[in-house]
Amino acid sequence: MTSMQTAMPRQQLAQAMTNIVAPAQVLCDDENQRPFECDGLAVYKQMPWVTVLPDTVAQVQAVMAYCHQHAVPVVVRGAATGLCAGAMPNASGVLLVMTKFNKIVDIDAQLAQATVQPGVRNLALSEAAAPYGLYYAPDPSSQIACTIGGNVAENSGGVHCLKYGLTVNNLLSVTMVTIEGELVTFGGPGFDTPGMDLVALTAGSEGLLGAVVEARVRLLPRAEKVQVLMAGFDSVTAAGDAVADLIGGGVIPAGLEMMDKLAIEAAEDFVKVGYPKDAAALLICELDGTQAEVAAQLSEVEACFKAAGATSMRIAKDAHEAAKLWLGRKSAFPAVGRISPDYYCMDGTIPRSQVGHVLTRIQALSEQYGLPVANVFHAGDGNLHPLILFDASKPGELEKAEACGGDILTLCVDVGGTITGEHGVGLEKMPQMPYQFSDQELAQFRAVKQAFDGQEILNPGKAIPTLKYCQEYRSIQHD
Amino acid sequence: MTDLTNELRAQIADAVATATPLNIVAGNSKAHLGRQATGQTLNVSAHTGVISYSPTELVLRVRSGTRISDINQLLAEHNQRLPFEPPCYAQRATIGGTLAANQSGLATPWFGGVRDSVLGLGLINGKAEHMHFGGQVMKNVAGFDVSRTQVGAMGTLGLITDVSLKVLPQFRAEKTLMMPMPLPQALTYMSRFFCQTLPVTAVVYWQGQVIVRLQGEPATLQAAAQQLGGSEMPMHEAHKLWQQVREQTLLQPQADEILWRTNVAANDSHTMVGDDCLLNWAGAQRWQCLKQTAAKPAGAVQYAGGDRQQEVNGELDKTSQRLQQNLKAAFDDQAIFNPGRLYSWM
Numbered sequence: 001m002t003s004m005q006t007a008m009p010r011q012q013l014a015q016a017m018t019n020i021v022a023p024a025q026v027l028c029d030d031e032n033q034r035p036f037e038c039d040g041l042a043v044y045k046q047m048p049w050v051t052v053l054p055d056t057v058a059q060v061q062a063v064m065a066y067c068h069q070h071a072v073p074v075v076v077r078g079a080a081t082g083l084c085a086g087a088m089p090n091a092s093g094v095l096l097v098m099t100k101f102n103k104i105v106d107i108d109a110q111l112a113q114a115t116v117q118p119g120v121r122n123l124a125l126s127e128a129a130a131p132y133g134l135y136y137a138p139d140p141s142s143q144i145a146c147t148i149g150g151n152v153a154e155n156s157g158g159v160h161c162l163k164y165g166l167t168v169n170n171l172l173s174v175t176m177v178t179i180e181g182e183l184v185t186f187g188g189p190g191f192d193t194p195g196m197d198l199v200a201l202t203a204g205s206e207g208l209l210g211a212v213v214e215a216r217v218r219l220l221p222r223a224e225k226v227q228v229l230m231a232g233f234d235s236v237t238a239a240g241d242a243v244a245d246l247i248g249g250g251v252i253p254a255g256l257e258m259m260d261k262l263a264i265e266a267a268e269d270f271v272k273v274g275y276p277k278d279a280a281a282l283l284i285c286e287l288d289g290t291q292a293e294v295a296a297q298l299s300e301v302e303a304c305f306k307a308a309g310a311t312s313m314r315i316a317k318d319a320h321e322a323a324k325l326w327l328g329r330k331s332a333f334p335a336v337g338r339i340s341p342d343y344y345c346m347d348g349t350i351p352r353s354q355v356g357h358v359l360t361r362i363q364a365l366s367e368q369y370g371l372p373v374a375n376v377f378h379a380g381d382g383n384l385h386p387l388i389l390f391d392a393s394k395p396g397e398l399e400k401a402e403a404c405g406g407d408i409l410t411l412c413v414d415v416g417g418t419i420t421g422e423h424g425v426g427l428e429k430m431p432q433m434p435y436q437f438s439d440q441e442l443a444q445f446r447a448v449k450q451a452f453d454g455q456e457i458l459n460p461g462k463a464i465p466t467l468k469y470c471q472e473y474r475s476i477q478h479d
Numbered sequence: 480m481t482d483l484t485n486e487l488r489a490q491i492a493d494a495v496a497t498a499t500p501l502n503i504v505a506g507n508s509k510a511h512l513g514r515q516a517t518g519q520t521l522n523v524s525a526h527t528g529v530i531s532y533s534p535t536e537l538v539l540r541v542r543s544g545t546r547i548s549d550i551n552q553l554l555a556e557h558n559q560r561l562p563f564e565p566p567c568y569a570q571r572a573t574i575g576g577t578l579a580a581n582q583s584g585l586a587t588p589w590f591g592g593v594r595d596s597v598l599g600l601g602l603i604n605g606k607a608e609h610m611h612f613g614g615q616v617m618k619n620v621a622g623f624d625v626s627r628t629q630v631g632a633m634g635t636l637g638l639i640t641d642v643s644l645k646v647l648p649q650f651r652a653e654k655t656l657m658m659p660m661p662l663p664q665a666l667t668y669m670s671r672f673f674c675q676t677l678p679v680t681a682v683v684y685w686q687g688q689v690i691v692r693l694q695g696e697p698a699t700l701q702a703a704a705q706q707l708g709g710s711e712m713p714m715h716e717a718h719k720l721w722q723q724v725r726e727q728t729l730l731q732p733q734a735d736e737i738l739w740r741t742n743v744a745a746n747d748s749h750t751m752v753g754d755d756c757l758l759n760w761a762g763a764q765r766w767q768c769l770k771q772t773a774a775k776p777a778g779a780v781q782y783a784g785g786d787r788q789q790e791v792n793g794e795l796d797k798t799s800q801r802l803q804q805n806l807k808a809a810f811d812d813q814a815i816f817n818p819g820r821l822y823s824w825m
Contacts, residue, residue, distance in 0.1 A: 108744075109674065110667070110670045110673075110674070110746055111670060111673055111744055111745055111746060112670075112673040112674045113744075132674070133674065134674065154620060155620045155624070157618055161617065161618060162617060165591065165595060166618060168594075168595075168624070168627070169591055169595045178798060178802070182798040183798070184796065184798040184799055184802070186799070188742065188743075189743065189744035189763075190741075190742030190743050190744065190745075190760075190763045190764065191583070191587050191588055191592060191742065191760060191763050191764070192581065192583060192587070192592060192631075192742045192764065193631075193742060194631065194780050194792040194793065195631050195632065195633075195792055195795075195803070195821055195822070196628050196629070196630070196631055196632035196635075196636065196803065196806070196821075197581075197594050197627050197628055197629075197630045197631055197632075198628070198799075198802070198803075200594055200624050200627030200628060200630070201623060201624055201625075201627070201628045203624060204620040204623070204624055205623055205624075206620075208623075221673075221674050221675050221676045222676070223676050224676050244535040244536075245535070247535055247536075247537060248534050248535030250558060250648035250649070251648075252647065252648065289676065289678075289699070290676060290678070290699045290702060290703070291702075292696060292698035292699045292701075292702055293678070293695065293696050293698075293699045295698075296696050296698065296699075349614075349616040349617065349618045349619060350616065351533070351536050351538070351615060351616060352535065352536055353533065353535065353536060378618075380617075381616070381617035381618055382616055382617060382618075383617070383618050416614070416615055416616070417614065417616050418614050418616055418618075418619040418620075418621050419621050420619070420620050420621050421616070421617075421618035421619065421620065422618055422620060423620070424620050425620070425621055425622070429621070433621065433622070436621055436622075437621070437622060438610065440606075440608040440610055441610045441611065441612065441622070442622075444604060444608075444610055444625065444809070444810070445622050445623055445625075447809035447810070448623050448625065448806065448809050449623075450805075450809065451802065451805035451806045451808070451809040452802060452805070463622075464622065464623075
């Protein structure tokens with residue numbers, strides 16, 4: 001609806017905002033707003049109409065109430081590390097930047113819980129919890145910069161999800177401001193509240209239901225022992241089988257990552273940590289727990305990987321070496337960035353048993369589009385991150401990369417998976433939503449959206465496509 | 480092993496056409512929970528069976544009328560378990576009801592509750608549309624998390640037709656320890672089970688003792704038992720106790736009593752701390768039987784017993800109530816499903 005509507009004059013909106021926050025907290029010229037025009041997916045850009053940086057909950061309430069009253073779109077933004085253009089601004093709306101809400105309100109070391117403002121960085125929380133022997137488990141690759149508010153919005157994961165869960169599994173309560181400007185809290189300090197689970201509904205809602213202003217999360221005790229090992233395989237299928245055998249055999253690793261040949265080579269050339277460049281696939285496995293537990297599991301993992309045909313194996317002898325083995329994996333994206341002018345990072349999830357098949361199909365797509373694809377993924381939970389290499393300066397390459405990415409996502413759905421594991425739909429994956437969901441399911445999502453935001457002014461045009469959009473999409477697919 | 484999705488959908492379509500409220504029932508093991516049921520019975524008990532189970536994927540998908548006891552048996556054959564350890568209610572509890580009533584068991588603080596194991600589900604809404612949300616994979620952020628929203632909704636948002644769950648490997652060994660101590664001290668003591676890496680899967684405070692269940696690798700249990708001290712409870716006694724806590728039979732309200740339950744910060748020293756209270760989840764979930772004439776414990780839910788026509792789940796703030804009413808209308812605008820079961824106004 002908003003795109004059809006005439007925007008409120010920029011100066012009028014900016015003036016209204018300065019009645020709520022200090023003038024320095026309102027930006028409305030292009031020069032100052034330029035840094036806010038995109039999130040981590042920079043191919044989607046939009047200059048905000050007016051940017052507001054509140055620093056009190058009362059200000060957030062007042063901004064929301066004003067926008068509700070005047071039907072002005074609102075996009076809530078954290079650190080904007082998201083990779084699906086979920087935080088891309090709206091051309092006629094307010095961009096509500098939450099980075100000033102950067103305080104850890106409380107760390108309750110006895111209960112192992114923390115209460116944080118949404119702008120607290122993910123890693124900063126683990127650092128603050130460290131003196132108590134605690135940490136915050138969800139650890140997306142962007143954890144140095146991404147914020148808890150954004151993590152809630154996208155239900156972020158990381159490399160330790162299989163064992164320790166996603167954001168939703170570590171979230172006890174959420175306080176948010178509704179589009180009407182009301183303050184509401186779901187959940188509490190216990191592990192349960194009566195009635196429908198609105199904490200879970202809020203997690204992963206991509207800023208469509210409200211503005212999170214506080215979250216209470218669980219912290220976990222640091223494991224007594226952490227052990228990392230790496231194994232090379234001569235095919236991705238063999239590595240995939242090793243993963244299935246390990247988990248089916250009763251071992252749940254803290255992290256289990258896979259990289260394919262192109263990713264291994266790029267990472268090794270970049271950080272030189274001793275990855276086997278001759279391997280077709282690499283598994284990095286992290287075990288944690290008590291000394292006795294880790295020792296027992298380690299011998300099981302070794303036996304399992306050997307039986308699955310590992311061509312090389314290396315067990316980190318100390319924390320330093322473990323960090324080195326992780327470094328290659330964690331540097332995979334920038335490493336790929338070195339070998340290609342641009343890359344497009346995809347995010348889909350598949351049943352683990354489909355890994356071999358899906359990687360073979362991705363290879364075929366790579367050849368079809370003439371674009372190399374490096375694969376890095378969370379093998380433990382089947383979350384793929386194919387990196388499509390392209391050169392945006394060559395006409396048509398970006399479009400080709402996007403088309404290739406779209407085909408990879410629909411492939412994920414075809415094998416029983418999903419178009420997004422942890423990055424969200426945002427603007428990027430709107431075309432694939434009608435592929436994964438029926439019109440009835442999408443209509444149900446819209447009804448949920450309208451239950452919270454009847455005017456649909458919170459992050460409009462993202463995450464949930466309209467029926468009209470779907471009909472257009474389907475007619476294109478049938479052409 | 481019968482798929483009754485089409486029949487159930489037809490019954491719902493009829494109910495929608497005639498504006499007939501429905502009371503969803505499968506094993507009928509939870510009639511004593513929530514507010515008193517009204518409406519025409521929609522029987523889901525024959526809609527049973529495993530749709531898919533892949534032990535190496537750790538994913539089980541079953542029809543909603545499938546009994547928890549049958550699921551437990553199947554998983555045990557593959558050396559796996561339901562992480563949230565729900566009650567079986569004399570073999571009558573089904574997965575649909577367990578999810579709707581949020582029957583999260585002993586290990587919830589350490590392995591998550593029902594919601595944490597739910598990966599996806601099928602739902603028939605108040606338009607008699609059959610839809611699927613979530614999926615059979617560990618991570619999925621496409622669309623709103625409609626699946627987990629159903630947890631605790633008492634069937635008010637639609638009929639759950641099938642559920643996909645994350646399962647976990649069975650433990651290899653088990654040990655139960657007892658430490659006698661007064662309650663104030665126990666509240667502090669029990670918080671270590673959140674802050675230390677111990678192989679703990681259940682902690683209750685009952686009749687003057689902290690009782691801890693350890694599960695995991697045998698060597699790990701040995702080390703943890705030495706670290707914790709206390710005395711070991713004989714296995715048969717321990718199994719009986721854990722079964723009673725899980726099946727909610729340790730405290731059973733008499734005809735003139737109410738069983739109250741509350742969820743609090745585990746170290747809360749003010750709420751339900753009497754000698755007759757059962758503290759589960761290391762103190763975060765508390766239970767107490769009181770005479771109907773006794774004052775309601777602050778913040779507690781009237782879990783079972785007493786007048787089931789009044790509100791049993793407590794009051795909500797205005798905004799929460801408005802949002803939940805809106806959500807109800809979003810799924811079931813004619814209020815066909817389990818009217819009034821969760822709240823009088825829903």
